[in-house]
Amino acid sequence: MRLSRYFLPVLKETPSEAQIVSHRLMLRAGMIKQASAGIYSWLPLGFKVLRRIEQIVHEEQQRVGHIPMLMPTLQSADLWKESGRYDAYGPEMLRIRDRQDRDMLYGPTNEELITDIFRSHVGSYKDLPLTLYHIQWKFRDEIRPRFGVMRGREFLMKDGYNFDLTKEDALHAYNRHLVSYLRTYERMGLQAIPMRADSGPIGGDDTHEFLVLAETGESEVFYDSQITDLKFGDREIDHDDHAACAAVLEEFTSRYARTDETHDEALFSQVPEDRRRTARGIEVGQIFYFGTKYSEPMGARVQGPDGKPVPVHMGSHGIGVSRLLGAIIEASHDERGIIWPEGVTPFHAGIVNLKQGDAEADAACEALYAALRGLGLDPLYDDTKGGAGAKFATMDLIGLPWRITVGPRGLKNGVVELTSRRTGESEEMPPEQAVERIAQVYAGIL
Amino acid sequence: MRLSRYFLPVLKETPSEAQIVSHRLMLRAGMIKQASAGIYSWLPLGFKVLRRIEQIVHEEQQRVGHIPMLMPTLQSADLWKESGRYDAYGPEMLRIRDRQDRDMLYGPTNEELITDIFRSHVGSYKDLPLTLYHIQWKFRDEIRPRFGVMRGREFLMKDGYNFDLTKEDALHAYNRHLVSYLRTYERMGLQAIPMRADSGPIGGDDTHEFLVLAETGESEVFYDSQITDLKFGDREIDHDDHAACAAVLEEFTSRYARTDETHDEALFSQVPEDRRRTARGIEVGQIFYFGTKYSEPMGARVQGPDGKPVPVHMGSHGIGVSRLLGAIIEASHDERGIIWPEGVTPFHAGIVNLKQGDAEADAACEALYAALRGLGLDPLYDDTKGGAGAKFATMDLIGLPWRITVGPRGLKNGVVELTSRRTGESEEMPPEQAVERIAQVYAGIL
Structure with missing residues (x-):
């Protein structure tokens, strides 16, 4: 691209509304412009980086056999009433009424919709395992949107959903996602540490968040310093090999690493004192195993090998695509501006x-x-x-x-x-x- | 892809709700699933074709120097009040109130938002010409959504906007878009005929629609049969050359071709009788020149060469990305199913x-x-x-x-x-x- 023919509206002044460095730099570098509170237009330079990140996510998802598709942004409230989440979800859900007075919503996540697709089309255990994902805009009506794209209201996310016959298979899907995520983040020049987390409105017991260490992170994190020495590198892991994926999970999660939500001071004190670290972190992804939480109430069953219908075991797995731009900049900048890792540079x-x-x-x-x-x-x-x-x-x-x-x-x-x-x-x-x-x-x- | 590992839920039965062949075939081929009225999930096969079409549109837009970016799906009502379209737009506009009681809307088009970006960042004629575009989901709350993705409520569109100092430059941008669109559609295996059209809520006098002939088209069209012999082919047109682009416009629009909206029986009768054709057509794109309709009320001015501020001349230009899947299938199928042109095959x-x-x-x-x-x-x-x-x-x-x-x-x-x-x-x-x-x-x- 020739700059004389490009649209790169860099700003000399630091915009006063921006509290953190990534927000300031994205505004100054002409990457984004606020359209309304917590909602941004992606100017050409910002859009280019967004596409590079999206492309890496697509490639790494497909490398481990996950299948791309696309669900719409607006959903009918009916499915959410079936799962019981329509009332449970707070005011962060943007509720909409269309011209026919139907209750709609701007999807904050897609467990219901994907479960509906699954139950409509899959009837046999022979069609499993299956993992579908998409990269689509979501909306969460944050009461105080801030930090630019880090806590916006309209945001781009990769969310993937695995469907498996047994808990064991679903835990393999969980482990496979962890393997895939480690590689994904490293390609973006990031070290993202899996930390035991809280499941929140998604549900389930098994969940890890991926956190990038940065002073401006929203979470306080506690970890064993040995964990920052781990690198995934260019290992070739057979994504069908249960033991190989489980070994990676074990390697990357056996040392203490938790956010303030799940921090356990007694356990932490068992880490040798010179390796105990507290810092701040930015969440850039999360994986969940939640068993039959959605498949039971929504009737997503398959016929098992014995001919009997059983609810499938599921998990969901997210990467915050638009927020990653902020996270990368928080982790890689100096007083003169952004320093893009080669993997995502515009x-x-x-x-x-x-x-x-x-x-x-x-x-x-x-x-x-x-x-x-x-x-x-x-x-x-x-x-x-x-x-x-x-x-x-x-x-x-x-x-x-x-x-x-x-x-x-x-x-x-x-x-x-x-x-x-x-x-x-x-x-x-x-x-x-x-x-x-x-x-x-x-x-x-x- | 190995089919045993793919998700391709083909249907044996013809779904009863589908009235036209493209809708039936997209459902039967496992390409889409209705999520709610006029809103579809794109299953893996459908998503692949959508991406191929999107990719061709990106390549052809960038070939002629247009710059990609991305605007959000939700917009504040304030900008639409500035342009005067908030009240003018009918119930097709999905109006939303957020948790802070702010009036929002799901963008059906983006003239206001792009004009706001332009006026915030561009101040001199030296930064012109400029054409920005994006491919983003839009929403029109159709009272009777039907024909699958052909008249859905949530749909994917490429919309581009040119900003020029003079009417003459803006008309060149118009011509350049026509050139680019001819090539774009031919790459998808389509013959799309530019026809003089009505501008509707976008405004302006100069506008052409691109129509694909198909029995199930929503518009009646009237044309000189010589027009279907025209091919753009692999001509190399310098997109900065005003005369070369104007010549293509002249070549492709000088023969009679109009939709029922602008049909003029007297003019049509001057076409030799053996070349007069009436048929049906599917609209797959439209280009507009509307001068200062938005730049005047919204104050999008630049300093001209004489130092005086002048409102910019604008146009907008759309390609119906998701609807193209339906149009291609309507134009290319037989009794056994779809026949994909090589350019877009999944x-x-x-x-x-x-x-x-x-x-x-x-x-x-x-x-x-x-x-x-x-x-x-x-x-x-x-x-x-x-x-x-x-x-x-x-x-x-x-x-x-x-x-x-x-x-x-x-x-x-x-x-x-x-x-x-x-x-x-x-x-x-x-x-x-x-x-x-x-x-x-x-x-x-x-």
Whole structure:
């Protein structure tokens, strides 16, 4: 993309309404604009990151055999009356009456709707196991929406639902989700720690939240420091292998790690004192096993191997897609702006032309732009007439991991400058080498 | 995808509620399930086609320089009061009150919201031209939702908005959209004819609808038969070239083609009698130029070259993404089911194993499956134990353009059977050749 043809409305001033750094930076970098309280428009730069995150979630869900679909945003109240949650759910549920006076709602979650689809179409244990998921906008009518996309009212979530014949199979689905989530978050440059959690209105006993450590997190967390040494890395886990998935769960959840909701001081005190940590965390996902909580009242049964109908065992599993943008920025920024991990960056590299209009500089930038695009990369070329200081400030603010700076002086010596946003280190090299270096960085990521 | 691991709930019976063929076939092929009146869940097969269509729309929008973003589904009523449309819009607008008693609505379109974004961030003519678009769910509370996704209440639409300094520039944006739309629909295997239309609640004088001819179309259309000979093909049009875009508009709109809303019998009678046609059509898109209808009341002005503020000239441009699935099926099916054009097919080819469990047949299918996937194609392998008749019926129903049939008898002679869904013709050939033939078909498409 050429900046002169893009829509990147960066702000010089820090917006006064933003209390936390990710909200401030998303506004300043021209990523979002509030449409009404807790509801945002995603400007082009924000939308690009949202799509990258969504794409990673799709890829990792499908890698473990989960099947994508899409449920609507508005639901009929009838199904929620069947499950008993219509009255149980508080004022966070946005209730709507349509022109025919039917009670509707903007879905905050989809257990009822997916259970209805299941019971309408699946009748035999032979069709199990089955895990369906979607990525769709949800609404929770928060009384005090704040922190930008971190606690908005309209938000994008991946929610997936497993249907299994037995509790054992459903717990495998739970473990498989945990494995898949660890990989998903690491691809986004995040360490998200599974912590024993409270199930809230979803229900069930088995549930883990995934938390990213950050000073501005909404939850207080307590953990054994050994847990932050764990990496999932590029292990290849057979997602059908019960024992392999259970071993990953065991490895990542056997050490103490809880939020304030489930914290147990007596248990925590058994962790060696030098490894006890308290910090704050941002929730970016949660997995649940809740057995037959929905399948019983809603009659989601299959015929078992013995011919008798049995209610299926279910779980649901969420990733906060839009909130992840905030979480990533909270975990990765400095005083000059955002620092995108390569896995989710909106543009793979920035090209800054120090003297737009200079024939040689323009030609060198065009060649770099074409070379990067030819490799399947997505660069942002600042081809405007602004000064060097303003161009660098914008690139730093929007956080592209790599910047190539092109100017007449360097070109006389046959070099451009390659700068890492994370380390701030710059190195001069011929343009071809800069392209090659950037290609190498992304070779392992895309 | 292996069918044994997929969720494809095909129906044997024709659902009684479906009045038109696309609705019947989408239900029977397990593509959608009604969630409530006029609101659908997109089951995996339907979601795949929806995504393919969405992807084509994204690619073609970006090819002509339009910038993707995303606006929310819910909007504050305040902006609509500013434009004067809050009261003007009928009961099709779903009005919502949130827990703080604020008036909200589920957006049926986004002129107000995009104009607000524009006026907040753009101040100079130097930032023009600008065209922003998004693909987002909309809601229109139809009194009688029907015809499945063709007239649903919650529907997916691409809507784009151009901002220009002058009427002439805005008319170029209009022409550019027409060029882009012609290409977009042809990639989906559709002939969509631009017809002079009525502007309705969007406003403005210049507007064309794009109509696909089909017996079940909601509009009566009148046209000169020469128009159906026009093809856009793979022309390369410079989207910045005013004259080139205007010439395409001239070519595709100079012959008589109107819907019943704007039909002029006197003009129509000037078309030579043997070329006069009346038929029915399905609307799949519409483009509008409406000048300063929103920029004036909402104060969307830029500083012109002379330093004086002027309201921008705007237009909006829609493609009915979810309704396109219905339109494509109406235009392309037979008595056995759907016939997907290659550009939007959910799977590129089907593999039918006539004797699942036979070591040689299984191995041959696995090899075909791996070979197609290795080429970046997305095959559906029916690896279930069903009989040949049922397997063929399912493949015909879901409409994959190509089927490879593998059985022990053919394999003895070193051949499999390649069948075209459209022509019904089958040909025996070695498996490698079948893969090559399919690869060739898609080489020009993907």
